[in-house]
Amino acid sequence: MAPLSLIPPVVPAGRLAAMEQPVLGLESGWELRPWRLDDADALLAAAQDPAIRHWNRLVVDSPEEARQRIERMHGRWRDELSAIWAIARPGGAAAGLIGWGDIDLAGGGAEVFYWLLPEARGGGVAVEATERVSRWAFDELGLHRLRLTHSVANTASCRVAERARYSFEGTMRSALLHADGWHDEHLHALVRGDL
Template sequence: MINDTPMSPVVRAGRMGREDQPVLGLPGGAELRPWRTQDAGALMAAGQDPAIRRWNLFTVASAQEARERIARMHGRWRAETGAVWALARPGGDATGLVGLNDVALEGGSAEIIYWLLPAARGRGAAAGAVERVSRWALDELGLHRLRLCHSTANPASCRVALKAGFAPEGVMRGALLHADGWHDQHLHARLGGDAPGPL
């Protein structure tokens, strides 16, 4: 017998968009905060960084394009389709980006995205920021599942995923077109109720 009763959404519409995007504290005094227009320079620098361009397929050609991207970030929060934070010291410049892409409140899922500028790399900042956004998304927003995908040729991102508590689930063959051709991708995921990462 088929049950025609409609399923309730995992997270009700309006849960994000009715509220201001929160500032999320990190150990050591850093924070994740909404992007600001004055962060356009950091976004431009990211768009020129070879590693960010390679692994995130991300370019920014001008300050105007950077400002437009920041405006779209705020629009995605209000539309409840994305949530993007700048990694920074309080009152300082943005040194990285961590966020949720493809947010589906009704289905309870999203994809984690992130990058760091060169000066912020190598100290565990990416894993810590990914773990913090994941806790917010699963415990406070109420999503059920987060996924994190990266090229199999990018072992640094694999380490970030594992440290932030994202279990490996498999390889997606030929899943993303990079400048040098199609890359297989590792798929990691974290569910609400999973143990915290081994940070």
């Protein structure tokens, strides 16, 4: 029998899977809601958007593939691997995505990622959504440390990190392979109590 760890998990296994994914309202009138199969066209459009393709490794080639990815999003919630929301107007189609990947319940951490379609850009939605999912990750899920990373060339994501009060912690050299080669990445973080 393996010895028990002297350090208890920050968040007990099963906590995320036991939750129903909530709809999170934003003061701007947007909302964060679970992805639906009828959002497949928005996911497909995102995979064709040059800005999203440049900074994200999103590959979706058909509506059927988009629906499969949406089903995987729900499965990854149940498996406690990620928590992904659509950014939408109430009752409207998805215009963006935000969520937590690389969730480590025992260690108390996760990494935020996001993208917006053109109609949602420029109004502070990414910042507001990042702040909202960060509060949820601390207050509802119980995580301790949240990360935000981006290519050093992605100045828009750097502004989102700064405005969402993620502290800059350094540059990770040659950290992520994009279509145009290896990129250095900035590492920003938010720790419970920072907000």
